[in-house]
Amino acid sequence: MNRLENKVAIVTGAASGMGEATVKLFAAQGAKVIAADINVAGLERVVEEVKAAGGDITAVQVDIGNEEMIQNMIQTAIDTYGKLDILMNNAARLDFQKDVTVKDMDIFEWDETMRYNLKSVMLGIKYALPFMIENGSGSIINTASIGGQVGEMTKSAYAAAKAGVISLTRSTAVQFGKEGIRCNAIAPGMVLPKDRIDNAPDYLTALIDVYKDVKLVDRIGDPMDIANLALFLATDESSFITGQVINADGGMLAQNPTVNAVKNANLSW
Numbered sequence: 001m002n003r004l005e006n007k008v009a010i011v012t013g014a015a016s017g018m019g020e021a022t023v024k025l026f027a028a029q030g031a032k033v034i035a036a037d038i039n040v041a042g043l044e045r046v047v048e049e050v051k052a053a054g055g056d057i058t059a060v061q062v063d064i065g066n067e068e069m070i071q072n073m074i075q076t077a078i079d080t081y082g083k084l085d086i087l088m089n090n091a092a093r094l095d096f097q098k099d100v101t102v103k104d105m106d107i108f109e110w111d112e113t114m115r116y117n118l119k120s121v122m123l124g125i126k127y128a129l130p131f132m133i134e135n136g137s138g139s140i141i142n143t144a145s146i147g148g149q150v151g152e153m154t155k156s157a158y159a160a161a162k163a164g165v166i167s168l169t170r171s172t173a174v175q176f177g178k179e180g181i182r183c184n185a186i187a188p189g190m191v192l193p194k195d196r197i198d199n200a201p202d203y204l205t206a207l208i209d210v211y212k213d214v215k216l217v218d219r220i221g222d223p224m225d226i227a228n229l230a231l232f233l234a235t236d237e238s239s240f241i242t243g244q245v246i247n248a249d250g251g252m253l254a255q256n257p258t259v260n261a262v263k264n265a266n267l268s269w
C-alpha cells in the first residue's frame with residue numbers, strides 16, 4: 001500500500017530504534033523521507049537498506065542540540081523534495097548516571113537534557129511550521145514518554161523535558177489547527193529492538209521483567225509498535241486527531257497502580 005504517497009517526511013533519530021523503524025515504514029508506504037541523525041554511519045546503513053527496498057530517502061546529519069542544524073534539516077526537505085508534510089521529532093538524550101534525583105541533579109545535565117529533549121522539539125516545530133502553513137497542512141509527531149506523565153524514581157530532567165514535549169504538542173495543536181496543522185505525541189513505554197533484548201546485560205533483563213510485569217500485554221514494546229502508530233498519525237486517516245498524547249505502552253498506565261500489589265496480597269474478598 002502507499003498510505004503516504006506524495007508526502008514528504010522528516011524523522012529525527014532515524015539511525016536506530018523507533019526512528020529507524022519509522023523511516024523504513026514511511027518509505028515503504030511511499031513517502032519521500034529525510035532521515036536525520038547525529039550518527040552518520042548509522043544513517044548510511046539505514047539509507048542503503050531503504051534504497052535497496054526501493055524507497056526514496058535522503059540522509060541529513062543533525063545534532064538536535066544545534067539550532068542551525070535543525071534549520072538546515074528542515075530546509076533540506078524543502079530543497080530536495082519541495083515541501084514538508086510530516087515532522088517526527090524523535091531523537092532524545094538520556095544519561096542514567098547523571099540525570100538522577102532532584103536532590104542530586106547535575107545542573108549541566110539538567111540544562112543539556114532540556115536543550116536536547118525539549119528546546120530541540122520546539123525548534124523543529126518552529127522551523128517546520130512556516131512551510132507547513134504555506135502548504136495548508138502538516139502532521140507533527142513528537143516522541144514523548146510515559147515518563148512525562150508520572151513521577152520517576154530517577155531521570156528527573158528527562159521526565160520534566162518529556163512533560164514539556166506534551167505541553168508543546170498541545171500548544172502547537174491549539175495555535176495552528178485552523179491552518180491545517182495537526183500535532184500529536186506518542187508516549188512509548190519500554191520499547192527495545194529484538195537484538196537488544198536478546199543481548200541485554202543482566203540489569204536490563206531484570207528491568208525488562210519488571211516492565212513486563214506491569215504491562216497489560218505479555219511483552220515489552222518493539223520499535224514497529226511505535227512506527228505503526230506514527231504512520232497512522234502521519235496519514236490523513238488521523239485527520240480528526242490532534243493535540244493528543246497516545247500511550248503506546250502495552251496498557252501500563254491504564255491500570256490502577258494498586259493492581260499488582262492487590263494480586264500479590266491474595267486477598268479473600
Ligand SMILES: NC(=O)c1ccc[n+]([C@@H]2O[C@H](COP(=O)([O-])OP(=O)(O)OC[C@H]3O[C@@H](n4cnc5c(N)ncnc54)[C@H](O)[C@@H]3O)[C@@H](O)[C@H]2O)c1
Binds near residue numbers: 036
Ligand atoms: N526505548 C524506550 O523504551 C523509550 C521509552 C519512552 C520514550 N522513548 C523515546 O523514544 C525516542 C526514541 O527512542 P529509541 O529507544 O528508539 O532510541 P535509540 O537510542 O534507539 O535511538 C535514538 C537515535 O537518536 C540519535 N541521536 C542521539 N542524540 C542525537 C542528537 N543529539 N542529534 C540527533 N540524533 C541523535 C541516536 O544516534 C539514535 O540513532 C526518544 O525520544 C526516547 O526518549 C523511548
